[in-house]
Every structure is written in structure tokens, then in C-alpha cells.
Amino acid sequence: MAIPRAAKTQRRTRIQEEKEEIILEAALDVFSVHGFKGATIDQIAEVAGMSKPNLLYYFRTKEAMHRALIDRVLDTWLDPLREFDAEGNPEAEIKSYIRRKLEMARDFPRESRLFANEILRGAPSIMEELDDLRKLVDEKVEVIRAWVKAGKIGRCDPYHLIFSIWATTQHYADFDVQVRAVLGPTRSGDGRFEDAARFLEQLYINGLQIRP
Amino acid sequence: MAIPRAAKTQRRTRIQEEKEEIILEAALDVFSVHGFKGATIDQIAEVAGMSKPNLLYYFRTKEAMHRALIDRVLDTWLDPLREFDAEGNPEAEIKSYIRRKLEMARDFPRESRLFANEILRGAPSIMEELDDLRKLVDEKVEVIRAWVKAGKIGRCDPYHLIFSIWATTQHYADFDVQVRAVLGPTRSGDGRFEDAARFLEQLYINGLQIRP
DNA sequence: GGATAATTTGACCGGTTGGTAAACATTACA
DNA sequence: TGTAATGTTTACCAACCGGTCAAATTATCC
Numbered sequence: 001m002a003i004p005r006a007a008k009t010q011r012r013t014r015i016q017e018e019k020e021e022i023i024l025e026a027a028l029d030v031f032s033v034h035g036f037k038g039a040t041i042d043q044i045a046e047v048a049g050m051s052k053p054n055l056l057y058y059f060r061t062k063e064a065m066h067r068a069l070i071d072r073v074l075d076t077w078l079d080p081l082r083e084f085d086a087e088g089n090p091e092a093e094i095k096s097y098i099r100r101k102l103e104m105a106r107d108f109p110r111e112s113r114l115f116a117n118e119i120l121r122g123a124p125s126i127m128e129e130l131d132d133l134r135k136l137v138d139e140k141v142e143v144i145r146a147w148v149k150a151g152k153i154g155r156c157d158p159y160h161l162i163f164s165i166w167a168t169t170q171h172y173a174d175f176d177v178q179v180r181a182v183l184g185p186t187r188s189g190d191g192r193f194e195d196a197a198r199f200l201e202q203l204y205i206n207g208l209q210i211r212p
Numbered sequence: 213m214a215i216p217r218a219a220k221t222q223r224r225t226r227i228q229e230e231k232e233e234i235i236l237e238a239a240l241d242v243f244s245v246h247g248f249k250g251a252t253i254d255q256i257a258e259v260a261g262m263s264k265p266n267l268l269y270y271f272r273t274k275e276a277m278h279r280a281l282i283d284r285v286l287d288t289w290l291d292p293l294r295e296f297d298a299e300g301n302p303e304a305e306i307k308s309y310i311r312r313k314l315e316m317a318r319d320f321p322r323e324s325r326l327f328a329n330e331i332l333r334g335a336p337s338i339m340e341e342l343d344d345l346r347k348l349v350d351e352k353v354e355v356i357r358a359w360v361k362a363g364k365i366g367r368c369d370p371y372h373l374i375f376s377i378w379a380t381t382q383h384y385a386d387f388d389v390q391v392r393a394v395l396g397p398t399r400s401g402d403g404r405f406e407d408a409a410r411f412l413e414q415l416y417i418n419g420l421q422i423r424p
Numbered sequence: 425g426g427a428t429a430a431t432t433t434g435a436c437c438g439g440t441t442g443g444t445a446a447a448c449a450t451t452a453c454a
Numbered sequence: 455t456g457t458a459a460t461g462t463t464t465a466c467c468a469a470c471c472g473g474t475c476a477a478a479t480t481a482t483c484c
Contacts, residue, residue, distance in 0.1 A: 015451080015461070033333060037250030041442065054462055056443065113332055116386070120325055120332070121245060123389045130393035137394050154418070159395060160411035164380045167387075171379035174328070177335045181342035182349050183371060199372035206366070207419025227431070227481080253472065263433050268473065270431095 154209030366421030
């Protein structure tokens with residue numbers, strides 16, 4: 001009789017788990033293409049294969065759906081950077097970072113575009129999370145500075161090094177349409193990620209004057 | 213009495229020129245942040261300081277405003293690539309290309325974000341233009357291949373070289389909020405573009421094994 | 425200055441959107 | 455199996471959105 005909104009109940013039922021998963025999956029489809037304002041609950045409901053009020057039973061507002069998605073994505077999005085290890089040698093670390101970021105662009109392009117849409121809008125809903133990001137980056141910047149001091153890599157600005165790796169790898173998810181259009185149908189196969197990986201590894205290994 | 217829509221008249225009056233300029237300026241503000249679907253004519257009208265029907269007197273539809281903007285932006289957007297010269301030496305050409313792209317990211321961030329929004333959506337309205345882009349890129353790819361053959365730069369995939377320059381430079385416009393958040397208030401001054409330029413020049417000159 | 429064309433606006437319209445109310449259906453569990 | 459909690463749907467609403475219309479205002483040119 002009472003209306004304990006799914007989101008409020010402490011214990012979550014099997015159905016809640018399943019349906020919320022389906023909804024977030026559909027929401028990711030729609031938000032990642034149309035952005036927050038451009039997406040409509042009706043669209044998401046259609047993709048999810050359920051009625052609009054049913055969606056709103058699990059997530060009280062459109063904002064709540066978006067929020068839940070962003071929170072989930074942001075966390076996994078930074079994993080590759082967290083693994084960036086001071087103990088490892090620069091060549092292996094940077095190569096594997098590039099690889100992992102490229103794999104994410106290939107395997108989770110919607111997540112990348114969701115994030116890109118959010119930043120493009122001015123990131124109104126993730127300012128706090130950006131603060132966490134800053135701290136993590138600052139940490140890794142020190143790792144890179146240590147490498148520079150030890151003479152393991154050439155002098156460079158660690159911040160812009162990180163930015164450039166983000167940019168080059170996410171480009172293949174966010175600007176996928178453009179990449180495909182430029183490469184043409186023959187070069188647009190899955191091989192483009194392997195080609196990108198080879199190019200970027202070479203660029204950074206030589207560019208940072210890393211001595212093996 | 214008759215209603216010769218501004219857009220249809222052959223001769224354009226002074227007022228038409230002025231007002232269309234004001235409208236496109238306002239539309240750029242709004243579209244670049246909210247994307248096509250997310251933007252509303254009312255918002256644009258408010259920014260432009262005129263009534264909604266007045267906007268629609270100059271541009272018959274929201275689509276027409278967006279179209280006019282995209283057409284204008286795309287043209288100037290590719291100028292730096294057009295100037296990429298086969299005769300010049302690789303070091304100077306690549307350096308100046310990076311510089312020019314970074315200047316555009318600094319001076320025309322809204323235009324960059326408008327374009328990014330369009331590509332993120334799947335570029336529904338600029339498929340033909342992407343074809344022109346492909347041809348231009350193919351041209352420049354040959355230039356780079358010639359440099360490689362002549363031993364002026366190391367072996368590399370020219371397509372991904374171009375992609376990476378696009379990505380790294382546009383990043384400073386499209387992801388400006390993130391860049392600022394990571395750099396913090398002290399490092400977020402205009403100097404960040406100079407720092408980026410230095411880093412990227414070094415990265416590419418060394419990374420492409422360009423011998424001066 | 426007056427006729428005519430160009431410009432501007434308030435009022436309005438049909439369709440869409442985010443969200444609600446309440447009745448109905450299903451599930452979990454004693 | 456009964457029943458209370460959970461899940462689903464139909465019908466609906468108020469606000470908003472893109473766009474129209476006709477009337478009012480302003481600029482242009484003789």
C-alpha cells in the first residue's frame with residue numbers, strides 16, 4: 001500500500017537489481033548520444049522496453065538516472081590512471097597506460113561519450129568528482145617528475161603529458177564518426193585501434209626520450 | 213505586405229547583416245554548450261536580446277540557425293590543415309600546425325565545442341562535409357608519406373599522426389573545464405596554452421624522430 | 425511627408441516533455 | 455493459500471518547445 005520507492009528501500013530485490021541494470025544500460029545508450037537535455041525519458045523507456053512510469057518507479061527523476069550513470073562510469077574510468085605505478089619502469093608503464101585507455105575507448109565508447117558530453121556542458125554535476133580527479137593526477141604527476149629527475153625520461157610537463165594521453169586515446173571513442181569517415185570503409189575495421197596503439201606508443205617512447 | 217523572408221531576399225539590408233550576426237553569435241553560445249537538441253530558441257533569443265519570432269524571421273527554423281553556424285565554422289576550422297605545406301620542412305610545418313590549432317582552441321573554444329557536440333551526436337548533419345574532410349586529409353597524408361620516404365621523419369602512420377594532433381589541441385577547448393580543474397586555479401591562467409605548445413612541440417619533434 | 429517594404433512583437437497552437445495519481449498485476453512470504 | 459509488499463500500466467497534467475499569424479512599429483525611398 002505504501003509506496004516505498006525502489007531507490008529508498010534498504011534491501012534491494014532481485015527485480016530491482018535486474019531492472020535498474022536494464023534501465024541504466026538503456027540510459028547510457030541515449031544519454032551518450034544526445035546529452036542530458038537532449039535525451040528524453042520516453043526514448044530511454046523505449047530502449048529499455050518498459051513504460052515511462054515504470055522507469056520513474058526505479059529512478060525518481062531523469063536527473064537521478066543520469067547521476068547514477070555518471071557515478072558508476074567515473075569510478076571505472078579512472079582505474080587505468082590509478083594503476084600507474086611509480087615502481088615500474090617508464091616505458092612499460094606508459095605503454096600499458098596507452099593500451100588500457102585505448103581498450104576502454106574501444107570497449108566502452110558510450111561511457112567515454114557520456115563523460116565527454118558532461119564536460120562539454122561545463123560539468124555542472126561533477127564538480128566534486130573533478131576535485132578527486134585533481135588529487136589523483138597530482139599524485140601521478142609526482143611519479144612522472146621522479147622519473148624525470150632520475151633521468152629515466154626527458155624533461156616535460158607532466159600535466160600536459162597526461163592530458164595528451166587522455167586526448168589521443170579518448171578521441172577514438174568520442175570522435176569515432178570522424179575517425180571512420182577519414183579512414184574510409186577499408187581502414188575502419190577493428191584494426192584501427194591496433195594501428196593507433198602502435199603509433200602512440202612510438203610517439204611517446206621517442207617523444208619522451210625514454211631510454212630502455 | 214508580402215513577407216519576403218530575410219533569408220530569401222537576394223539583396224541583404226544592413227539590418228539583416230547586423231541581426232543575423234547577433235543571432236549567430238548568440239546561437240553559438242547556446243548550441244556549443246547544450247548541443248542541438250538541448251538548445252532552445254527561447255534561450256538563443258534571450259542571449260541575442262530579441263524576441264523569438266524575430267529570430268525566426270531571420271532563420272526560419274532552429275535547424276537553419278544550426279546549419280548556418282556549422283557551415284561557417286567548418287570552413288575556417290580546416291584552414292590550418294589546408295596550409296600544411298609539402299614544400300616546407302617537417303619540423304617547421306608540424307610546429308606551426310600545432311601552434312595554429314592551439315590558438316584556435318584558445319580563441320574559438322565555442323566553435324570547437326559546437327563541432328565536438330555535432331560529432332558526438334554522430335554527425336547527422338555534416339556527413340557530406342566529412343567527405344570533403346577525408347579528401348583533404350588524404351592529400352596531407354601523402355605529404356607526410358613523402359617526408360617519411362625522404363627520411364625526414366621516422367616511419368609512422370600519417371592518419372593517426374593527424375588524429376593525435378587534432379585530439380591533443382582540441383582537448384584544451386572541448387575539455388577546458390576538466391583541464392582547469394586538474395591544473396588548479398594557479399596554473400589555469402592563459403599560460404597553460406604556452407605550456408601545452410611547448411610540451412606538444414617537444415613530443416612531436418622527438419616522437420617523430422625529426423632530424424633538424 | 426506619405427506610400428511601401430522591412431522589421432518586431434504579443435498572442436497563440438499543436439505536439440512533446442518530465443513527472444504524477446491511482447488502479448491493476450505480480451511477487452514474496454507466512 | 456492468503457495477504458501485504460512490490461511492480462506495472464493507463465490516463466493524465468502542467469510546463470515547455472518549435473513554429474505561425476496578424477497586427478503594430480520602424481526604416482526606406484520617392
